[in-house]
Amino acid sequence: xxxxxxxxxxxxxxxxxxxxxxxxxxxxxxxxxxxxxxxxxxxxxxxxxxxxxxxxxxxxxxxxxxxxxxxxxxxxxxxxxxxxxxxxxxxxxxxxxxxxxxxxxxxxxxxxxxxxxxxxxxxxxxxxxxxxxxxxxxxxxxxxxxxxxxxxxxxxxxxxxxxxxxxxxxxxxxxxxxxxxxxxxxxxxxxxxxxxxxxxxxxxxxxxxxxxxxxxxxxxxxxxxxxxxxxxxxxxxxxx
Amino acid sequence: xxxxxxxxxxxxxxxxxxxxxxxxxxxxxxxxxxxxxxxxxxxxxxxxxxxxxxxxxxxxxxxxxxxxxxxxxxxxxxxxxxxxxxxxxxxxxxxxxxxxxxxxxxxxxxxxxxxxxxxxxxxxxxxxxxxxxxxxxxxxxxxxxxxxxxxxxxxxxxxxxxxxxxxxxxxxxxxxxxxxxxxxxxxxxxxxxxxxxxxxxxxxxxxxxxxxxxxxxx
Numbered sequence: 001x002x003x004x005x006x007x008x009x010x011x012x013x014x015x016x017x018x019x020x021x022x023x024x025x026x027x028x029x030x031x032x033x034x035x036x037x038x039x040x041x042x043x044x045x046x047x048x049x050x051x052x053x054x055x056x057x058x059x060x061x062x063x064x065x066x067x068x069x070x071x072x073x074x075x076x077x078x079x080x081x082x083x084x085x086x087x088x089x090x091x092x093x094x095x096x097x098x099x100x101x102x103x104x105x106x107x108x109x110x111x112x113x114x115x116x117x118x119x120x121x122x123x124x125x126x127x128x129x130x131x132x133x134x135x136x137x138x139x140x141x142x143x144x145x146x147x148x149x150x151x152x153x154x155x156x157x158x159x160x161x162x163x164x165x166x167x168x169x170x171x172x173x174x175x176x177x178x179x180x181x182x183x184x185x186x187x188x189x190x191x192x193x194x195x196x197x198x199x200x201x202x203x204x205x206x207x208x209x210x211x212x213x214x215x216x217x218x219x220x221x222x223x224x225x226x227x228x229x230x231x232x233x234x235x236x237x238x239x240x
Numbered sequence: 241x242x243x244x245x246x247x248x249x250x251x252x253x254x255x256x257x258x259x260x261x262x263x264x265x266x267x268x269x270x271x272x273x274x275x276x277x278x279x280x281x282x283x284x285x286x287x288x289x290x291x292x293x294x295x296x297x298x299x300x301x302x303x304x305x306x307x308x309x310x311x312x313x314x315x316x317x318x319x320x321x322x323x324x325x326x327x328x329x330x331x332x333x334x335x336x337x338x339x340x341x342x343x344x345x346x347x348x349x350x351x352x353x354x355x356x357x358x359x360x361x362x363x364x365x366x367x368x369x370x371x372x373x374x375x376x377x378x379x380x381x382x383x384x385x386x387x388x389x390x391x392x393x394x395x396x397x398x399x400x401x402x403x404x405x406x407x408x409x410x411x412x413x414x415x416x417x418x419x420x421x422x423x424x425x426x427x428x429x430x431x432x433x434x435x436x437x438x439x440x441x442x443x444x445x446x447x448x449x450x451x452x453x454x455x456x457x458x
Binding site: 169 | 300301303304305306307308309312313316317320323399400402403405406413417420426427430431433434437438441442445
């Protein structure tokens with residue numbers, strides 16, 4: 001293997017700044033996409049478990065549609081196809097006048113895709129709480145929305161913290177897909193450093209360390225949250 | 241907007257070639273990923289000193305990285321290690337095998353853990369060695385139990401191979417994109433790609449569900 005090492009490159013201008021800037025955009029995309037995914041995913045998760053057949057069907061169709069098309073293809077659909085099928089003025093706005101078109105598209109695409117996955121987690125959480133709780137709520141005179149608001153959802157979220165953490169980390173990793181439509185996030189930045197300096201080893205190592213560090217930090221924090229919020233009397237609370 | 245879907249049959253040969261590449265990559269990555277994944281899972285189950293810890297670190301490490309970064313890594317590393325330029329295909333295949341092995345390993349480990357320990361004890365009692373019991377008695381049962389999850393993972397992998405786009409390997413998506421740009425038919429081509437992926441993945445997932453029901457009834 002013939003290679004000129006230069007680890008100093010990671011700490012020199014402008015490359016150190018590039019990596020930090022890339023990380024910043026990765027975090028921005030991940031967090032904003034997560035807001036969409038969590039909100040919409042929760043609503044759809046409720047839809048899939050309600051007594052209304054229409055709402056259940058909407059939830060099911062959404063999940064099947066978004067889960068069976070590769071996320072990269074979805075990203076291209078939103079970026080290249082969606083503005084074309086809109087009326088001309090709107091299409092122009094989405095393509096050009098909207099703030100940061102590529103970044104916004106990436107956030108929306110990732111958010112809508114992950115919503116289908118969050119939906120399934122919320123659904124399984126609600127199902128895990130059990131029909132008994134639902135019936136008990138109805139028996140004491142709560143309406144169905146009240147049962148969700150006060151009984152099912154608070155319990156379900158506490159059960160599904162570990163899978164929701166994984167879903168967030170999946171968004172965090174998949175935010176790298178934004179580079180395919182020209183968003184310069186962390187992975188794109190390190191690729192750019194490789195192309196400018198030919199120090200691919202150092203550049204990719206930097207990205208690898210940053211991704212791993214963030215992942216392990218989030219996992220560590222969420223394990224703590226999971227312990228603190230564990231439902232009493234379940235295995236998650238220590239089996240007590 | 242005028243749509244012209246005749247661009248699809250006009251380029252069917254190129255698209256079929258692309259789909260063949262997608263299937264080839266998926267198949268080889270599944271086989272390679274499962275072999276390496278089984279090996280990693282066995283090291284952890286058998287608690288082989290040091291190697292079990294390395295296998296655990298390997299799994300956690302790869303699961304913390306974006307697939308695109310792993311593809312870039314291998315695209316850069318494989319020619320460097322080989323000392324000569326290699327095609328995108330070999331680099332990408334290595335990337336997928338290394339990456340998928342981490343996910344398969346976790347599925348297989350859960351599958352092995354679902355087999356009763358009595359099976360291992362019984363196999364040992366009739367004189368099999370530990371590894372004989374594992375490969376002849378425990379693994380076949382584990383694989384049966386986890387077939388639905390393995391197939392679901394295969395569908396995910398099939399979708400993930402579209403990421404070879406970042407190094408320009410001519411899979412289904414890249415072939416369609418080449419046609420889309422050349423003939424200025426982006427809307428038609430990307431819609432077509434989405435429909436094809438959807439039909440294939442949705443049908444496959446229905447099959448998996450059916451299999452799950454069959455297993456549950458057995």
